Amino acid sequence: MRIGELARRTGVSERSLRYYEKQGLLASGRTPGGHREYPEAAVDRVVRIQELFAAGLSSSKIAQLLPCMRDADGGPSAVATPRLVSALAEERARIDRMIADLLRSRETLDEVIDAARGR
Amino acid sequence: MRIGELARRTGVSERSLRYYEKQGLLASGRTPGGHREYPEAAVDRVVRIQELFAAGLSSSKIAQLLPCMRDADGGPSAVATPRLVSALAEERARIDRMIADLLRSRETLDEVIDAARGR
DNA sequence: CTAGAAGTTGACACCCATGTCAGATTCAAG
DNA sequence: CTTGAATCTGACATGGGTGTCAACTTCTAG
Numbered sequence: 001m002r003i004g005e006l007a008r009r010t011g012v013s014e015r016s017l018r019y020y021e022k023q024g025l026l027a028s029g030r031t032p033g034g035h036r037e038y039p040e041a042a043v044d045r046v047v048r049i050q051e052l053f054a055a056g057l058s059s060s061k062i063a064q065l066l067p068c069m070r071d072a073d074g075g076p077s078a079v080a081t082p083r084l085v086s087a088l089a090e091e092r093a094r095i096d097r098m099i100a101d102l103l104r105s106r107e108t109l110d111e112v113i114d115a116a117r118g119r
Numbered sequence: 120m121r122i123g124e125l126a127r128r129t130g131v132s133e134r135s136l137r138y139y140e141k142q143g144l145l146a147s148g149r150t151p152g153g154h155r156e157y158p159e160a161a162v163d164r165v166v167r168i169q170e171l172f173a174a175g176l177s178s179s180k181i182a183q184l185l186p187c188m189r190d191a192d193g194g195p196s197a198v199a200t201p202r203l204v205s206a207l208a209e210e211r212a213r214i215d216r217m218i219a220d221l222l223r224s225r226e227t228l229d230e231v232i233d234a235a236r237g238r
Numbered sequence: 239c240t241a242g243a244a245g246t247t248g249a250c251a252c253c254c255a256t257g258t259c260a261g262a263t264t265c266a267a268g
Numbered sequence: 269c270t271t272g273a274a275t276c277t278g279a280c281a282t283g284g285g286t287g288t289c290a291a292c293t294t295c296t297a298g
Contacts, residue, residue, distance in 0.1 A: 015285090019284095034246065034294075054217065065231060079234065080235035081235075085231075085232055098173065099222070105171055111188070115189075116204045121265095122275070177254085242295105247292090247293105250287105253285100258282100261276100265274070
């Protein structure tokens with residue numbers, strides 16, 4: 001599929017898709033004229049990338065991580081180096097802290113909302 | 120206490136504390152010479168502010184929210200307007216989505232980490 | 239062949255909390 | 269007083285993903 005359809009189906013702007021490619025997160029074939037051509041699996045990949053971005057990972061971390069992921073198409077995954085594993089473990093810890101923060105903030109919001117609705 | 124101590128105790132930079140004040144998130148008394156003076160409760164407040172920032176709320180939302188929060192010192196809380204309540208409900212939904220994303224990302228990381236450690 | 243939709247690259251702007259630097263002032267201890 | 273640490277204000281920079289515009293090229297339906 002082409003970039004417009006991929007953008008529509010993932011909800012990610014064309015701008016961002018091109019950016020992902022420049023960062024080495026998303027590969028694409030090209031038509032003879034130079035237009036990008038994506039396989040079906042690109043949809044899942046883009047969604048995954050977005051999630052990781054939302055989780056606060058940088059493009060370079062994601063770029064290292066992606067080849068080690070079990071793809072939707074069950075492609076052969078590279079195996080993470082020990083160095084990468086420890087970096088990922090740190091990210092995991094960061095995510096845990098982030099989740100804890102979010103739970104607290106949600107509770108804070110709930111208190112205010114409940115107080116306002118309560119009377 | 121003064122800004123240096125508050126920064127040390129909260130782990131938030133002096134720069135950010137001054138920024139919070141300019142955004143109306145954090146009040147301070149002043150010494151005759153103009154140095155900021157914070158009450159003990161400022162520590163909790165700053166931590167709360169940081170959590171809300173981490174949860175993706177903007178300073179202006181936080182500024183609206185703070186007066187409605189039950190403070191650590193049990194101060195009198197303002198009551199949120201219906202308009203604010205609905206904005207907060209949206210934020211709450213956003214936080215829920217964010218948590219769901221984080222859980223997925225954490226799982227992704229775990230898969231890669233486990234695969235690398237597994238052999 | 240042709241028109242209009244869709245795609246390409248490159249450059250510039252923005253957000254917005256935070257870092258950092260400079261120069262001046264205040265505080266607190268000797 | 270004096271001196272060094274702490275604080276003040278203001279200004280500029282940064283990161284990093286995304287928006288947007290411009291000028292051009294390619295694709296595709298008729």
